[in-house]
Amino acid sequence: MTSSTAKTFVVGDIQGCYKGLRSLLKEAGFKPKRDKLWAVGDLVARGPSSLDTLQYLYDLGEHFDTVLGNHDLHLIAMAHGIGSPKPVDKLEALMKHKSFDSLIEWLMQKPLAAKPAKHHLISHAGLYPTWSPKKAISLSQEVEAQLQSKKAKDLLNTMYGNTPSVWSEELCGEERLRFVVNAFTRMRFLSGLALDFKTKCHPSLSPENLSPWFDVANPKLKPNKTLIFGHWASLMGETKNPKVIGLDTGFVWGKQMTLYCIEDQQLFSIQA
Numbered sequence: 001m002t003s004s005t006a007k008t009f010v011v012g013d014i015q016g017c018y019k020g021l022r023s024l025l026k027e028a029g030f031k032p033k034r035d036k037l038w039a040v041g042d043l044v045a046r047g048p049s050s051l052d053t054l055q056y057l058y059d060l061g062e063h064f065d066t067v068l069g070n071h072d073l074h075l076i077a078m079a080h081g082i083g084s085p086k087p088v089d090k091l092e093a094l095m096k097h098k099s100f101d102s103l104i105e106w107l108m109q110k111p112l113a114a115k116p117a118k119h120h121l122i123s124h125a126g127l128y129p130t131w132s133p134k135k136a137i138s139l140s141q142e143v144e145a146q147l148q149s150k151k152a153k154d155l156l157n158t159m160y161g162n163t164p165s166v167w168s169e170e171l172c173g174e175e176r177l178r179f180v181v182n183a184f185t186r187m188r189f190l191s192g193l194a195l196d197f198k199t200k201c202h203p204s205l206s207p208e209n210l211s212p213w214f215d216v217a218n219p220k221l222k223p224n225k226t227l228i229f230g231h232w233a234s235l236m237g238e239t240k241n242p243k244v245i246g247l248d249t250g251f252v253w254g255k256q257m258t259l260y261c262i263e264d265q266q267l268f269s270i271q272a
């Protein structure tokens, strides 16, 4: 059966696994001139081919978009002289390439949260449980405005750190931006409404006081909304909630890469 209807796909954390990405897109029947591909972020780092990955995604033009993950933001920071690459991230070829500056410029235009389709929200780590999807988009725009301004380097310098751990509308300046970046790119577990940055395991193995962010009741989230995220490889997509779709399934750690088709509500995955 053939179909000419354009589809919207969302891919989990790629982390420089270019060959895996291409195999998965082939498996799912992705047509680069017809369909739209979104990514949940962490396009680069740890895998062997971050340069090929970024060049391929860039070349998809308007048929690709992404939200930023913690590794993408760290790459942007390093491009601004903040921190230095670790050999384990395998970013040397990318950072030495003549296209590096333009690829960084391109990444700096990307949001932390976006709507890939009606009633769908995508962000790297998830949705903080006191934020509505609309609030998430507006907070993402606050960070985008900073990242696209002359103050970009200030943001990149101040985004590192674990505090504050609880959101308040009164947060301002560096603290506000740091919280928004952390919630969108590093969140996994919460203790009450406090972000916990230490625990990375599967929820079945976590301390009793911690809950995955998606198990904390969100009074601002309507039941017709679907949340799509990555970042949490040990979760292997097990959210036990069909409206919360976890796409990081640890390809770079030898497991799987996962792709979701929004129109068909269908998951595709390939084994590393």
Ligand SMILES: [Mn+2]
Pocket (backbone or CB within 6 Å): 042, 069, 070, 071, 124, 185, 230, 231, 232
């Ligand atoms: Mn991540």
